Amino acid sequence: MRRRSMVIGVLVGVLALVAAGCGGGDDDGASASATTAAPETTAAPATTAAGGGGENEIQLTASGTAWDKTSLDMTAGAEVRVEVTNQDSIEHNFTFAEANANQDVEGGEDATVTFTAPAAGSYEFFCKYHPSAMRGTVTVT
Ligand SMILES: [Cu+2]
Numbered sequence: 001m002r003r004r005s006m007v008i009g010v011l012v013g014v015l016a017l018v019a020a021g022c023g024g025g026d027d028d029g030a031s032a033s034a035t036t037a038a039p040e041t042t043a044a045p046a047t048t049a050a051g052g053g054g055e056n057e058i059q060l061t062a063s064g065t066a067w068d069k070t071s072l073d074m075t076a077g078a079e080v081r082v083e084v085t086n087q088d089s090i091e092h093n094f095t096f097a098e099a100n101a102n103q104d105v106e107g108g109e110d111a112t113v114t115f116t117a118p119a120a121g122s123y124e125f126f127c128k129y130h131p132s133a134m135r136g137t138v139t140v141t
Pocket residue numbers: 065091092093127128129130134
C-alpha cells in the first residue's frame with residue numbers, strides 16, 4: 001500500500017474588507033455662519049497741517065530791568081508775535097536767537113517782533129543789553 005500523503009496546504013486568506021460605510025458626521029444641519037461684513041469706519045485724514053496753523057501772541061513787559069515773565073511757550077512752526085512793552089526809561093531788547101528775533105525797544109515805548117517758532121525744544125530769550133538780568137526760557141512744543 002502506498003500512502004501518498006499530499007499535503008496541500010491551501011491557505012486562502014480572505015481579507016474581507018468590509019468597507020463599513022462609516023459615514024458619520026454628516027453636517028447636514030450646518031449652521032451657516034452669516035458673514036456680516038461690518039462696515040469699517042473710514043477715518044478721514046483730518047491732519048491737514050496747513051503751514052503756520054495757529055498764531056501765538058505773547059505780551060512781554062520790561063520793567064525794572066526785568067521781564068514780567070521768564071518762560072514763553074509756543075508751537076513749533078507757528079507764527080509768533082511778541083509785543084514788548086518797555087516801562088523803563090532805558091532801552092531794552094528782545095532776542096530769541098534761534099528764531100532770528102532781535103528787537104530793540106526804546107525806553108517807554110512798545111515794539112512788536114514776529115517770527116516763526118523753531119523746532120520743538122528748550123531755548124532762551126533775553127535782552128541783549130542786560131542778558132544776565134533779563135533772560136528766560138522759551139519752550140517750543
Ligand atoms: Cu534790557
